[in-house]
Amino acid sequence: MSRRLRRLPVLLLPLVLGTTLVACGSDSGSDGDDSSSSDALHGITITGDVGEAPKVKWDGKLDVSKTETTVVTEGDGDKVAEGDQVSANIWIGNGATQKQAYSTYDKGGKPESIPASAELNPVFKDAILGQTIGSRVAVTATAADAFGESGNPQMGIGNKDTVLMIVDLMSVTTVLDGPDGKEQKAPSWAPGLVTDADKVTGLDFSGTPKPNGKLRSAALIEGSGDKVKKGQNITVNYLGQVYDGKKPFDESYSGEPASFAIGVGQVVPGWDKTLVGATVGSRMILAIPPADGYGKKGNSQAGIKGTDTLYFVVDILAAS
Known part of the structure; x- marks a missing residue:
């Protein structure tokens, strides 16, 4: 990652x-x-x-x-x-x-x-x-x-x-090639996905309501695997984009999936709070307010301001 x-x-x-x-x-x-x-x-x-x-x-x-x-x-x-x-x-x-x-x-x-x-x-x-x-x-x-x-x-x-x-x-x-499960209706707060074949290349915020400061998550595809537990190492593909941003600030679809421990502070709090309990094979959409992202300082390296809400699509490919 x-x-x-x-x-x-x-x-x-x-x-x-x-x-x-x-x-x-x-x-x-x-x-x-x-x-x-x-x-x-x-x-x-x-x-x-x-x-x-x-x-x-x-x-x-x-x-x-x-x-x-x-x-x-x-x-x-x-x-x-x-x-x-x-x-x-x-x-x-x-x-x-x-x-x-x-x-x-x-x-x-x-x-x-x-x-x-x-x-x-x-x-x-x-x-x-x-x-x-x-x-x-x-x-x-x-x-x-x-x-x-x-x-x-x-x-x-x-x-x-x-x-x-x-x-x-x-x-x-074994790491899945992509999401594996039942497709779900996208929530009204979620942006659309821009895709190229089976890869997510961006988020489309056309018609997406302004973020309300709350941490949100939903499964776009409900995985058929086991639930992710705190402390497990998970393997994911992901893409992140700030609200109304024109392009992603980070993504893994063009390279190799990322692996890390979840629920133990290795990633931003919004990931720890939303991915624990999700199932392997799921495609998750997340809206992460600054308090659960990079805080008031933001992340200048990634072009993220302290007021930006982060949106992620995350494919959970394995957990061990």
């Missing part, structure tokens, strides 16, 4: 969405149990069960010049395919200092939600796409290949360091 809608930055965004990095080869293998030490791991030993924080025994400073991927434990679940939404625990170590740099297990084992798509950082891609759920996959790489020329100072990883990434694939959710 665009940072225009986020309240907080995403720590792993440079890792997961580093589309400008050069693709690297991989060397995959499996020993079928819960420990591994191989040539691709340069003497590093990884022990522990999938779903629990790994124990890592380093064999001195990690010195690598290319990216290598090793299946430490091979799971027996579904194979991850393009377009899936993967729930994964991630552990990252600095190969120069042999210290942990980041771990989702430090956050109570709450996995990251990762879209399995061509947008994945090439270093990360082989650890996700084509692997089976229940697997533990390790990647050794240079910091420059993993994070870009600057490394990742936020994690204490310099651009000349090396990294060890361990990915535990916990579950997978």
Whole structure:
């Protein structure tokens, strides 16, 4: 999702969405149990069960010049395919200092939600796409290949360091191609949708009454899936436009769907308040007053004033 809608930055965004990095080869293998030490791991030993924080025994400073991927434990679940939404625990170590740099297990084992798509950082891609759920996959790489020329100072990883990434694939959710459910009558307060084939390209405010300052939401298509719960990671396509605006200030239909946790403050309050309880497959229309959007300051980067009411169409494609 665009940072225009986020309240907080995403720590792993440079890792997961580093589309400008050069693709690297991989060397995959499996020993079928819960420990591994191989040539691709340069003497590093990884022990522990999938779903629990790994124990890592380093064999001195990690010195690598290319990216290598090793299946430490091979799971027996579904194979991850393009377009899936993967729930994964991630552990990252600095190969120069042999210290942990980041771990989702430090956050109570709450996995990251990762879209399995061509947008994945090439270093990360082989650890996700084509692997089976229940697997533990390790990647050794240079910091420059993993994070870009600057490394990742936020994690204490310099651009000349090396990294060890361990990915535990916990579950997978199939992402819908579009809304799936029963069409509903649009409410009188809602703008019309401008579409190109199956993509929403804008909102038409002709004849739409002025906003009344209230937070509003309605399903244009009532999804046939489960209800979205607070704290779940949801995957959506969306488009946002201010009332009577001539063009959208943000949208995802022309690119990849967005994924984020809902109901926990990662997005504007109006989304948290209206999308929790909606069903997967729904196409929602939202009217969000400033108090539930960006407040009196607005968002100058997006051209949103503090008095603007935001209108969104949101397609809920998955929840996990």
